[in-house]
Amino acid sequence: MKKEFYITTTLPYVNADPHAGFASEIILADVRARFEKLQGKEVIFNTGTDEHGLKIWQKAQEEGVDTQAYVDKYAAKFDELKEMLELNYTNFIRTTDENHKKAAQELWKRVDANGYIYKKQYKVKYCVGCELEKTDSELVDGYCPLHPGKELEIIEEENYFFKFSALQDKLLELYKSNPNFVVPNKRFNEIKSFVERGLEDFSISRLKSKMPWGVPVPGDDDQVMYVWFDALTNYISTLGWPDNQENFEKFWGTKESPNAIQIAGKDNLRQQSAMWQAMLLAADLPTSKQVFINGFISVDGQKMSKSIGNVISPKEMVEKYGIDGTRYLLLTKGTFGEDNDISWEKLTTKYNADLANGLGNLTSRVVKLSENLDLEIEKKENIFDEANIKLVESFDLDKVLENIWNIVREDNKYIEDTKPWELAKNNEAEFKNVMQKLLNDLTLIAQMLIPFLPETAKKIQKALETKERVILFERIR
């Protein structure tokens, strides 16, 4: 088996603070990365920030700050998640990094050299009222919703286009020969039918005069890259591509043996599983190995949005539930790939039930009962069985945690059935037997929790060693 493991999240766009949805994505990746590390693999876990594009440029202008200063501020906010959520990512790439820009230009050149880029007149609709370009999807009945009745101007602009349409067959072939290329299956079906319906070439550049905040197009001073083309390249620029070919092959893989795992939200299905793969194919580079598509988080049945004012941020969650509490709650909010609904009330209920009353209380019972005992604890080698490994590999991490919590439940019942506090008084031998099992189980739980709740795992192990009682999770309210 290959010794190297590569996983990447999508890069969040730096026009808003981190929210629970992205936190969920990056925690999933974090658990997987820690898990693979435990299996003895060398791991690269990539994340970062997407910092180019019109929106960011405009926002910086609005705030009257230098664009670079603006993106620096936001990049720092996202990098703070590392400590906030106890993440172990190895790479944090910013699309404004010099080596990234170079890589994006190199990718462009290769795609171009292979004949997949061409120049074309492109008509944009322009609302004079807003002084802004409008896309068809923004229009209502052909008019700008803010200025109904005002005719839109048509402006012609020359842009570079990517021959997405020419890669339809190659993409379909990729999907066909990799039956688990996109997970879950329903998303795979969705992207397959999208590609089968036919692809349209898309614009991959903008006029620099209108939008200066982008990576310059090689050999054309008047144009900058459209943000997607630039941003997607991060997955390989982070590995030092194109200069460091060895590192690239080690982690990204080769055509024969692709190695890159990607995780993304469902809004990114097309970009990650079709556009980016097409770009790689066009540049004659290996594709990703697998793309995992996560669902969305809603709050009390409503879309999480600034205007509704129901955004749940990882920061608030950590303040309330602690790091591992937050990790646990985001990991167990529902089935991977489905949309999951959360609310403060539900989160608190689950926190109290599973963490305080469940794991926390069990630890507290076992440590107290074993206070005066000095038993040798059996440490298992292969803590994850075949079934659990499979679940981790398909990102069904909630199911693995459920399996761990079944041990918690069994042990609570076992204590009730055997009444060790009575045995301690009248049956020393049996008392030791019972406690041996409980200590072994709790040790196993702690070992299994390492990738999921790293701090808690340590605390349990420490409590078992020192016999000092510890409150793992304070009850809320």
Added chain:
RNA sequence: CGCGGGGUAGAGCAGUCUGGCAGCUCGUCUGGCUCAUAACCAGGAGGUCGCAGGUUCGAAUCCUGCCCCCGCAACCA
């Protein structure tokens, strides 16, 4: 006929691919226990699986039609 997802106990969900006793967590009611974080354990109540038809010995699951909710509709990350 634009694309896709969803409708299963008071709440949240799993089960649907591959048909075989309708399951889990929370809540609720009753009882038990005292090692533990007002926790823990046992038992109970609660469901015409969105609706209507079809296939089958048998349908939450497969097929057809309909109703309702939610995303997305590509140069907007």
